[in-house]
Amino acid sequence: MMVRKTMVAAWLKTAKAGETIVYARATFLPVRSEVAAMLREAAEHGHVVLYRERRMHGPGEENFRYVAKRTAKPLPGQVYMVREVPPLPAAKPQDKRFNGTAALQRDIAPQVRGLMAEGVRSGSAIARALGLYSAQPVYSLMRKMAA
Structure with a gap:
């Protein structure tokens, strides 16, 4: 074959x-x-x-x-577009101890968009990459972005 x-x-x-x-x-x-x-x-x-x-x-x-x-070597004439992902904040979002998730979602929105652009589709994987205790803010943000 x-x-x-x-x-x-x-x-x-x-x-x-x-x-x-x-x-x-x-x-x-x-x-x-x-x-x-x-x-x-x-x-x-x-x-x-x-x-x-x-x-x-x-x-x-x-x-x-x-x-x-x-391998990572591009073919002749092939150009790879590299997306600029915003850097993670110096302090993790949960260290600010917000009571509401809206402020947390505003803080993590650029990183979530960047990780989704790279192909990460799992909310729990994004939460782990951002170092969040819970994936719930990521899921809420993903629902808002899909709407």
């Missing part, structure tokens, strides 16, 4: 550093495989790291999984 060349090309353009794709499951790669040649060239330029894993159990005749792992 080998994936199509178009699928690997699309993966190369959209994959983030550390993401992997299994591009073949076989005992050996075909000599004239366009997919393997394209990935070898990408590996020579430092865009991916290629390796194979031995298959231990299960049905089928293939013995290896051929895997490509994306």
Whole structure:
């Protein structure tokens, strides 16, 4: 089994550093495989790291999984946009001991927006990143932002 060349090309353009794709499951790669040649060239330029894993159990005749792992080096002509995330406050919001959550939500709103822009979608994960005792203010803020 080998994936199509178009699928690997699309993966190369959209994959983030550390993401992997299994591009073949076989005992050996075909000599004239366009997919393997394209990935070898990408590996020579430092865009991916290629390796194979031995298959231990299960049905089928293939013995290896051929895997490509994306590195952080951008493809030629590809530009990564880096978002500026506001720095965390020097003191944690709960150290101010607010009685109401509205003031706390105003304090954490820029950091929550920044973490959500980076792809963090879990309210409890955002609360842990901000060092909050409870995730409730983050959930309330996320509901307000969604409305």
